[in-house]
Amino acid sequence: MQHGPAVRRRKLGAELRALRSRAGLTSGEAARLLGWHQSKVSRIETGSSGVKPSDVRLLLDAYGVEDDELRDLLLVLAGSQVAGREHWWHAYRGVLPPTYRDFISLESQASAMRTLETSVVPGLLQTPEYARAVTRAAVGAVDEERLDALVEVRLARQDVLRSDPPLRLSAVLDEAVLRREVGGPEVMARQLRRLLEAARLPQVRLQVLPFSAGAHVGITGPFVIFSFSSTSDLDVVVLDHMTSSLYLERKEDLKAYAEAFNSLRIHALSPEDSLDFIASLGDGA
Template identity: 45%
Template sequence: MNGQQAAGTGTTARRMVLGSRLRRLREASGVTREEAGYSIRASESKISRMELGRVGFKTRDVADLLTLYGVHEEAGRAAVLDLLQEANAPAWWQGYGDVVPGWFQAYLGLEEAAAAITAYELQFVPGLLQTEEYARAVVRLGNPAAPDTEIDRRVTVRLRRQRLLTSRPAPELVIIVDEAALRRPCGGPEVMRRQLLRLVELAALPQLTLQVMPLGGGGLAAESGSFTILSFPERDLPDLVYLEQFTGALYLDRPAEVAEYAAAVRRLRAEGLSPERTLALLHSILQEN
């Protein structure tokens, strides 16, 4: 992806895994991209996009490529074709295409496939940790002219994402939130109070490490603003950095770029409050209100 907006929708991570497997099979058989493209009546660039997981896959094309690459045994073909079915399966968020843009649908596919999610948030409590009331206030803030039905659908998507917290296996989560986000009364004092109580409850989850960056801290480490790092169980998938913008998102996967953000996380965690002190701060803010 290398700094470009991600294209397409669906189970992005599975497409990437399938593309990577096809690339390794092609290279092992000594077939060029041009030869592979010719075999399925496509261009060399189409093969390149397939191997990067940036386009969908047709069963006939994948079957023909497996034959070209010398994969004839039933078990080997079945493993790849099963992965193809997973990659082509409709994702739950595709039913919300009116409120979930394509660039964010790509993120949802990656988020669901991640084994570890590390996020730093400056302005708001991250979506995975929001209460329904708080989510509604945040969504309304970003879409002030939207009708209530649209707000409802956007909130539904946000809450649906939170099933990751109780999935099996659940991803490892490291969430670093700026203290300003906890003190910004989004939705009003009562909504914020219930959100803080929710954070106290979620902090007990064994897979979640919650830390707060205190006011005045972490300036150098967080100069890029909010970001998320996604790590995957499949060795074929590199770590990705997700940077959300007003009308799109950037997905960074160059090792040097990812390393810079990983270093920023280490600095943020060192300068931030420990999970124990974070919990104490949450209780302190609750007592103030």
């Protein structure tokens, strides 16, 4: 269990090691090609030290990696801005903790996201009013300028659902998420309508886990699984806590959470029945 930056270094190093092996090079041979000491290649591959995006480019060139999508993803893990895409969240460095910036970076590059939410609507599906109410409750006493900035970030993150290709979002929402009146009845009514609109998008799959399902595997708390189209070796589970986020990268952890999510989907209402359930709550709001 590691914090985000450590996981990113380890995953980047593991992928570079695999690419080197695929290219038929030893770490010593790779180092000689680039005029480096072998220890530098070893530190990069074990994730024991950070690596500059320029060094990652050199390694990818040396290994003959031409897959643009894979190159972009690995460069982003090294902290680079690639393919002309601005890391818009950098403008909010003064208000975003590093763990949140790291989460946004992964979210922006992932091809798919699976999430269990037990308390609030996923940030990617929140209305501005709902986002403001949730943010105010989460951060406590804060001036309006900082609150505005945090809400702007949450709404800007939603662009991943409209990108080309869009992020594929599969969300299981505990019934409590829909019944908790965040921001008051009018705000909640608009939020429910927003969920209905989002659930009809081809890239969004929304399911409700009703109270009648009883105790379930996700009862211990929410989680997010990020997946990447280039390689499953970069997949990661994110667990949010009040003051930080934890990242799980081991294959056995990924397997356990993937199985848990599949179990939750089986016990949840179907996407069609979930739409009807949300609509019925909206009618009563």
